Amino acid sequence: MMDFPLLSALIWLPLAAAVVVLTLPEQRRELVTPVAFGASLIEVGLAGYLVATFPRGEAGFGFGERRQLISDLGVEYHLGVDGISLFLVALTALLVPLCILASRNVERARPFMAALLAMEFGLVGVFLALDLLLFFVFFEVILVPMYFLIGLWGGERRVYAAVKFFIYTAAGSALLLASIVFLASQAGEGLTFDFTRLVELDLPIATQRWLFLGFGLAFAIKVPIFPFHTWLPDAHTEAPTAGSVLLAAVLLKIGTYGLLRFNLELFPQVAVDWGPLLAGLGVVGIIYGAVVALVQPDIKRLVAYSSVSHLGFVVLGIFAFTSSGMQGGVLQMVNHGLTTGTLFLMIGMMYDRWHTREISAYRGLQGIVPLMAGSFLFMALASAGLPGLNGFVGEFMVLIGSYPSRGWLAVVAAAGVLLAAAYLLWAYERMFTGEAGSDRHPDLSPTEIGILVPIVALVLFLGIYPKPVLERIQPAADRILERLAEVPGFEPPLQVEAE
Amino acid sequence: MKNISWVAVGPLAVLLTAVAVLLTVEVLTRPRRRVWYAIAGAALLVALVLSVIQFGRASDGISSGGQGVAVSQHFSEMLIADPFAAVASVVLILIAGGGMLLAIPLIAEQGRKGAEFIALVLVGLSGLILMTNTTHLLLLFLGLEVASLAFYVLAGFSRRHPESDEAAVKYFLLGSLASAVFLYGAVLAYAATGTFSLLRASNFLESVVVLRPGVLLVGIGLMVVGLGFKVSAAPFHMWAPDVYQGAASGIAGFLSAAAKTAGFAALARVLMQGFDRHQPDWAPALGVLAAISIVVGTLLAISQTDIKRMLAYSSVSHAGFILTGMVAGGGGLRSVWFYLITYAAQVLVAFGVVAVVSGGSSGKAALADYSGLASRSPFLAAVLTLMMLAMAGLPLTTGFIGKVAVFEAAIEADYLWLVIVGVTSAVAGLFFYLRVVVLMYMSAPALAEAPGAAPAHLEPSPASRLALTAGAAVTVAFGLVPQRLLEVAGDALLG
Numbered sequence: 001m002m003d004f005p006l007l008s009a010l011i012w013l014p015l016a017a018a019v020v021v022l023t024l025p026e027q028r029r030e031l032v033t034p035v036a037f038g039a040s041l042i043e044v045g046l047a048g049y050l051v052a053t054f055p056r057g058e059a060g061f062g063f064g065e066r067r068q069l070i071s072d073l074g075v076e077y078h079l080g081v082d083g084i085s086l087f088l089v090a091l092t093a094l095l096v097p098l099c100i101l102a103s104r105n106v107e108r109a110r111p112f113m114a115a116l117l118a119m120e121f122g123l124v125g126v127f128l129a130l131d132l133l134l135f136f137v138f139f140e141v142i143l144v145p146m147y148f149l150i151g152l153w154g155g156e157r158r159v160y161a162a163v164k165f166f167i168y169t170a171a172g173s174a175l176l177l178a179s180i181v182f183l184a185s186q187a188g189e190g191l192t193f194d195f196t197r198l199v200e201l202d203l204p205i206a207t208q209r210w211l212f213l214g215f216g217l218a219f220a221i222k223v224p225i226f227p228f229h230t231w232l233p234d235a236h237t238e239a240p241t242a243g244s245v246l247l248a249a250v251l252l253k254i255g256t257y258g259l260l261r262f263n264l265e266l267f268p269q270v271a272v273d274w275g276p277l278l279a280g281l282g283v284v285g286i287i288y289g290a291v292v293a294l295v296q297p298d299i300k301r302l303v304a305y306s307s308v309s310h311l312g313f314v315v316l317g318i319f320a321f322t323s324s325g326m327q328g329g330v331l332q333m334v335n336h337g338l339t340t341g342t343l344f345l346m347i348g349m350m351y352d353r354w355h356t357r358e359i360s361a362y363r364g365l366q367g368i369v370p371l372m373a374g375s376f377l378f379m380a381l382a383s384a385g386l387p388g389l390n391g392f393v394g395e396f397m398v399l400i401g402s403y404p405s406r407g408w409l410a411v412v413a414a415a416g417v418l419l420a421a422a423y424l425l426w427a428y429e430r431m432f433t434g435e436a437g438s439d440r441h442p443d444l445s446p447t448e449i450g451i452l453v454p455i456v457a458l459v460l461f462l463g464i465y466p467k468p469v470l471e472r473i474q475p476a477a478d479r480i481l482e483r484l485a486e487v488p489g490f491e492p493p494l495q496v497e498a499e
Numbered sequence: 500m501k502n503i504s505w506v507a508v509g510p511l512a513v514l515l516t517a518v519a520v521l522l523t524v525e526v527l528t529r530p531r532r533r534v535w536y537a538i539a540g541a542a543l544l545v546a547l548v549l550s551v552i553q554f555g556r557a558s559d560g561i562s563s564g565g566q567g568v569a570v571s572q573h574f575s576e577m578l579i580a581d582p583f584a585a586v587a588s589v590v591l592i593l594i595a596g597g598g599m600l601l602a603i604p605l606i607a608e609q610g611r612k613g614a615e616f617i618a619l620v621l622v623g624l625s626g627l628i629l630m631t632n633t634t635h636l637l638l639l640f641l642g643l644e645v646a647s648l649a650f651y652v653l654a655g656f657s658r659r660h661p662e663s664d665e666a667a668v669k670y671f672l673l674g675s676l677a678s679a680v681f682l683y684g685a686v687l688a689y690a691a692t693g694t695f696s697l698l699r700a701s702n703f704l705e706s707v708v709v710l711r712p713g714v715l716l717v718g719i720g721l722m723v724v725g726l727g728f729k730v731s732a733a734p735f736h737m738w739a740p741d742v743y744q745g746a747a748s749g750i751a752g753f754l755s756a757a758a759k760t761a762g763f764a765a766l767a768r769v770l771m772q773g774f775d776r777h778q779p780d781w782a783p784a785l786g787v788l789a790a791i792s793i794v795v796g797t798l799l800a801i802s803q804t805d806i807k808r809m810l811a812y813s814s815v816s817h818a819g820f821i822l823t824g825m826v827a828g829g830g831g832l833r834s835v836w837f838y839l840i841t842y843a844a845q846v847l848v849a850f851g852v853v854a855v856v857s858g859g860s861s862g863k864a865a866l867a868d869y870s871g872l873a874s875r876s877p878f879l880a881a882v883l884t885l886m887m888l889a890m891a892g893l894p895l896t897t898g899f900i901g902k903v904a905v906f907e908a909a910i911e912a913d914y915l916w917l918v919i920v921g922v923t924s925a926v927a928g929l930f931f932y933l934r935v936v937v938l939m940y941m942s943a944p945a946l947a948e949a950p951g952a953a954p955a956h957l958e959p960s961p962a963s964r965l966a967l968t969a970g971a972a973v974t975v976a977f978g979l980v981p982q983r984l985l986e987v988a989g990d991a992l993l994g
Contacts, residue, residue, distance in 0.1 A: 070900075072833070072985040073907065133903065137894035144893065147933075151941050159941050163933060170929050174922035181903060181918070185910045 007063050007079040010046050010089065011125045013039060014096070018117035021110060033104050036113035040097040043120065047093035051472075054086050059475035061130065061196075069134070074184060074191030078131040083476035084330050085127040087469060088257060091337045092123045092250050094458075098451050099242035102345050105352075106240070112153060115145035116242055123250050127257065132180045132193040136173070142251065143169055149243040150235060161238035168231035172218035179214030183266070199265055199483075212270040215262050216278075222255030225278075225315055226285040229308050236304035237357070241348025244300065248307050249341030253333045256314045260329070264318070264480055272487045275319045276409075279402065282315030283409045283416075290419035294426070299350075300357045302427055303343050306383065309416055310336045316406070316413055317398035321484055325401025326477040327470055332394030334469070335462065339383040339391055342455045346376050349448055353441035359430050363437030371444045373432045375452050380424040382459045385417050390462035504573040506556070507580045507632070509549035510588050514625040517542030518618045525614040532606070532613060539599060539617045546628075547592045554585035558990045572634070572994075576696055579634045581994030586836065586987065587631035587764040591757060594843050595624045598753025600966035601851040605749030605859035609656070616656060620753065623649030627761035634697040634772065634994075636685040639765055643681065643729070646761065647674050650754055654746040662862040666745025673728065673738040681725025687718030688773070697773030698994075704776045712777070719774050719781055723766065723788075730762035731755075731811070732788050732818040733795040740799075743811040743850075749859035751807060752850025755814055756843035763821055763839055771829050772993045778828045782912070786826045790920045792819030797924040800931045806857075807864045809931055810849055813890060816928065817842050823917050824905035829993070831908035836988035838905055841889075841897035841977060848970035849886040852879050855959045869935060870942035876957040878964070880939040882971050887932040889974050892925050896978040904985070 017039030021032055054062060061080030069077040081089065099116060106112045122145070125138035143166055151162030183198060184191045186207070192198065203211070221228045232252075236244050259278075264271045289308030296302040310332070317329025349372065350365075351357060366373040382389040385396075395417055403410040444452070462469065484490055505512075521538045524530060557571075557580055571580045578584075599620060606613040626646030633639050651674060655667020685695065691714045692700040709715060724735060731739040743751045770781055796816025803809035821842070824834035856872065856879060857864035873880040889898035902925065906918045959967065977984045 070982050070985065072982060072989060073900075073904065137899070140894045140899070144888065148940070151937065159937055162941075163930075163937065166933060167926065167929060171926045174926045177903070178906065178915075178918050178922045181906045182910050182915065185907065191907060 005065050006046065006050060007065055007081060007128050010043065010050065010093070011079070011121060011128060013043055013046070014117040014120035014124065018114040018121065021114045021117065024110070029110065032109045032113055033100065036117055037097055037100045039117065040093070040100055040120070043093045044097060047090045050081065051086060051090050054081065054083070054472060056471050057475050058083070058472075059479040064130075069131075073133070075133045075193055076131045077134065078194055078196075079128045080130045081128055082479075083472040083474070084257065084260060086472060087330070087334045088127045088250070088253055089124055091253075091334050092120060092127070094454070095245060095249050095337065095341055096120045098345065098455070099245050101447060101451050102245070102348055103240065103242045104447070106153065108152075111148070112242075115149050116246075119145040119149070119246060123246070123254075126254055130195045132184065132195060132198065132262075134193070135195075136177055136180055139176070139254065140170075140173055142254075146243065146247065146251070150239045153240040154238040154243070156238070157234070158238045161234040164231050165235040168221055168228075172221035172228075175214045176218035179211050182214075183211055195262075201266075203267075205269055208267040208270045212263055212267040212274070215266070216259065219255040219258035219263065222258065223252055223311050223315065224255065224308065225281050226288050226308065226312070229285070229289075232308060233301050233304045236307070236344075237298060237300045241344060241351070244304075244344040244348075245341045248304070248344055249337035252307060252311055253337060256311065256318060256329070256333055259315070260318050260326075260480065265483055268484050268487045271319075272321070272484060272490045275321055276406065279316050279319040279406050279409055282312045282319065283413050285309065285312030285315065286413050286416035287312075287419070290416050290423060294419065294423045297359055298357045299359050299427060299431070300344070300347055302359070302423060303340060303347065306420065306423065307336070307340055309420060310340065310383070312416065313395055313398050313413065316402050316409065320398070320402035320405050320410075321481065321490075322401040322405055323474065323478055323481060324397045325405070326481065327473050328394050328397025328399075328401055330473045330477065331462075331466065331469060332391075332398060335382075335390040335394045338455055338459055338462075339379055342379045342452065343376075343383060345451060346372065346379065349444070354438060359427055361438070362431035364434040365432045365436075365438060367436040368438060368440055369443040371449070375444070375456070376432065377428055378456060379459070380428055382463070384421040384424045388460075388463050390459045390466070393463060393466045504571065504578070504580065506549055506553050507571070507573045507578045509553075510546035510592070510628055511625050511632075513542050513546045513549065514621050514628070518621045518625075521614055521618050521621075525611075529611070535606075535614050535617050536603075539621060540596075542621065543592055543596050543599075547589065547596075550585055550588035550592060553580055554582055554589060556580070557585050558582040572698075576698070577635050577638055578632050579994055580632075581992065583764070583768065583991050583993045584632040586991035587761065588628050590760055590840055590843065591624060591627050591631070594753065594756045594760060594847060595620060597844075597847050597851075597966045597970065598750065598757070600962045601752060601847065601854055602749040602859065603962045604960055605657075605747050605854070608860050612656075616653070619649045619653050619656075620750075623653065623757070627757055630761050631764040631768070634768070636688065636695040636697065636769075639769070640678070640682050640685060643765070644678055646758075647678060647729075650674075650758065653750050654742055654754060656750065657747045657860040657862075660745070660860070660862045662745040663747065664745075666742045666862070669738050669745075670742045677725045677728030677735070679725075680721050680728070684718045684721025684723075684725060687714050687721065689718075691715035691718060697769065700773045701775060704774070712780075715774075716777070716780055719770070719777060720784065722769055723781065723784065726762050726766040726769070727788060730759050730766070730818050730821075731815050732822060733792040733815050736792070736795070736815040736818075739815060740803075740808045740811040743814075744805055744807045744864075745862050747860045747862070748807065748850060748854040748857055748864060752847040752854070755811075755850065756846045759814065759818065759821075759846075760839050760843050763825075763835065767825060767832060767835060768993060770825075771832070775828065782826045782828060785822050786914055786917050789819045789822035789826065790917055792816060792822060793921055793924045794819075797928045801927065803931070804866050805864055806853055806866050806869065806935065807850070809866070809935075810846065810853070813928070813931070814846060816924065817846075817890070820902065820905055820921060823914070823921055824908045826914050826917065827908040827912035830911060831905070832991065832993070833985065833989040834901070834904035834908040836991050837897075837981070837985055838901035840984065840988065841901050841974065844970045844973045845886050845889050845898065848882060848967055848974070849890070851963060851967050851970070852883045852886070855879060855957060855963055866935070866938060870938045872939040872957075876959075879957060879959065879967075882967050883939065884936050885971050885974060887935050889978070891929050891932040894978070895975070897974050897981065898978070900978060900981040900985075
């Protein structure tokens with residue numbers, strides 16, 4: 001179709017930029033941030049081109065690239081993009097330059113920017129890899145820069161948080177690796193890690209169950225699905241702003257993406273059997289995350305727990321097994337990335353000024369920094385699902401899509417929307433309203449406004465006119481549902497159109 | 500004597516000649532150190548070239564699509580020239596070369612004794628080569644003893660440190676016991692099969708049904724135990740931490756990497772070439788040894804406060820991973836070789852960094868010395884970080900590919916439980932590998948005001964820098980593009 005290897009360019013450009021940044025001569029150190037920013041802007045351009053040229057109505061994988069990598073082990077360099085991974089790649093590409101801008105004054109900029117770009121390399125790769133071992137390589141590669149970002153530039157308890165993050169995620173990935181290698185050995189003659197071939201395997205149900213557990217646990221830790229969430233508040237809170245943004249906006253999505261792509265497509269029988277259980281865990285996460293967020297004294301921790309709640313919606317949507325539920329789940333991944341990522345960016349801006357994350361230390365910011373207060377309120381409302389903004393579309397689709405198949409679970413989940421409004425608006429009230437009690441600091445600088453404008457625009461766009469995005473997600477979601485529908489005993493629930 | 504082949508015996512002849520020349524020149528002319536290095540370097544280079552030629556010849560049959568391997572036996576079936584032997588020689592020579600580069604500061608400290616040191620490394624190397632290039636159990640034992648004796652002395656070379664003496668004595672006592680156990684096993688195998696030749700034993704077992712295999716199985720078991728000592732597989736690992744900690748840092752990497760490579764090569768040859776038919780008997784035993792090694796090595800490494808002891812216990816767990824590949828028999832050979840080669844590079848480099856940071860002749864190397872290393876030497880910290888990540892098995896390093904390869908082999912052989920033990924322990928292993936990284940990057944340097952405090956800046960010698968860079972390059976390059984090395988490892992077949 002195309003000669004230019006667009007997907008490879010998307011993956012390798014950030015790594016090349018990371019190497020350039022690391023090898024820039026010492027007397028040219030002022031170039032570090034501009035080079036990193038420039039490279040990430042080119043990446044945005046590439047991702048934008050990918051989104052623009054991705055055909056609507058395409059259900060399978062486009063822009064495929066395939067060649068032998070390690071033929072002795074059956075590993076291939078196999079890339080492809082479908083409507084689900086498309087927007088996650090775009091989200092990653094969009095957020096990295098904003099993170100770079102937000103971290104423009106960081107100490108030791110050289111390794112910091114290199115780590116950010118190396119992480120972008122892994123994140124884009126994870127969403128584009130169609131070879132399971134290649135996927136795993138990217139999956140693990142992300143850990144190392146993230147570990148250093150938290151451990152070197154994080155808050156007071158950074159080392160503890162970094163090690164906890166690493167060990168938790170690696171524990172999950174160890175089982176994932178064992179499962180992947182085992183699955184690859186089941187393909188008949190020789191090994192193959194090729195996703196498109198492994199999908200066609202017909203494994204005994206007992207094997208499928210174990211493999212579902214192996215894959216599922218790794219992704220459940222990553223999401224995180226309750227009760228595997230305990231690493232998340234520490235990592236989010238201690239990470240530097242850029243780290244928190246990428247962690248919340250993209251890293252967590254690897255978990256839900258993995259469940260959707262691998263657990264559902266590779267082991268549809270088990271997914272159908274255990275779907276209610278996982279949807280239930282999603283709902284537990286929604287309520288639990290929201291309730292715990294309500295009582296956090298630390299604003300960063302509050303947003304971190306709100307992630308547990310929002311990701312619960314994604315899990316519920318995916319395991320609702322209806323078209324609108326699944327589309328809503330995917331859209332909600334993007335939405336949560338935009339809104340929570342931005343909330344973390346704004347908390348970073350506040351921390352730069354007041355050097356505290358305690359909610360009680362702030363009072364009456366509205367009068368001091370009106371622009372910042374307005375933006376924060378806007379993002380908080382988007383996160384809470386105010387109609388007209390992006391969060392509403394995703395959560396509404398998830399709820400309406402899960403009601404036919406999951407019944408009362410959807411009703412309970414709806415309470416999560418109310419709770420989200422409660423914890424976010426209550427935090428806003430405590431920090432921004434009332435008499436001006438905090439020290440005076442300047443309002444948003446032009447750069448900071450520049451960081452926020454594209455996101456605000458996207459939040460509005462997705463809230464008012466999500467059709468272009470949904471049109472591209474729907475075929476891929478329907479493809480997965482068709483695969484589930486082949487499972488004996490799967491009853492397609494009543495479809496509700498969410499238009 | 501039949502079948503004299505100069506290529507087959509070449510590496511051994513060159514190395515031993517070099518030893519004689521080196522010692523003679525040293526006694527007669529008392530030359531500068533540069534002359535020692537020239538002699539040793541030339542000998543290693545020639546031996547390497549000969550081994551590569553041997554590999555080219557022996558693996559011709561594979562690459563040209565012909566079936567099997569061009570095997571030739573020489574010196575009345577004493578030496579064998581198969582691709583397996585050639586690859587073992589090449590790897591051992593490279594390890595010795597790297598080890599020697601890293602040991603140069605240590606050699607310089609020894610004064611005139613340095614020549615003996617180099618000679619001992621070369622003698623040890625020739626013993627190891629003999630061990631892997633023979634199918635005759637007695638010759639294998641001879642090689643094992645030659646190498647072991649040289650290693651005992653090397654471990655205790657810096658006699659000023661009492662812990663170095665202690666290391667040497669412990670190594671000697673337990674090592675001799677292990678050698679004796681191996682010899683007893685070889686003799687029992689002789690009693691059962693009537694031959695010391697592995698190929699003949701294999702033929703014998705093909706044609707005869709052994710009704711009461713007890714003697715044979717005990718013999719095989721004892722040989723596994725004896726070699727298990729040498730490769731520090733649990734539960735025969737007790738000596739490893741004390742020896743690696745006590746031995747001079749400059750040579751500990753060589754001792755560990757070379758002994759493991761040769762020990763596993765010999766073990767693979769004995770089990771897969773001589774007693775392949777009894778794989779159902781020995782494979783489960785290896786599986787149990789593998790699991791014990793992985794678990795014990797990982798758990799004990801976690802609580803160490805000395806980086807050399809930690810590396811020693813980590814090497815016990817790596818021995819377990821290599822055994823994991825071995826349970827698959829001949830099918831796992833490729834993964835075993837890949838793991839061995841890449842792990843040898845990792846352990847050499849890791850000890851090499853220790854030698855620079857804690858001093859080449861030192862015994863103890865407290866982990867606390869490594870806090871803030873990143874600010875004292877970014878190069879050393881980066882290299883050691885890479886090695887820790889590789890040993891932990893993270894992708895884009897050889898450690899990951901090696902683990903995938905051995906797990907794949909074990910799964911193919913229906914040892915899924917072993918793979919699960921392996922991956923779970925690999926996670927626990929992250930804990931102590933990461934701790935080193937945390938210390939180096941995230942803790943303040945231990946710059947005490949007291950006298951004897953660590954210098955503010957560390958600079959490795961050019962030779963060390965070369966060896967460390969090469970080892971790091973191997974670890975990354977074959978982690979990114981492992982295909983070529985996997986092919987070589989896959990070609991390293993037994994005759």
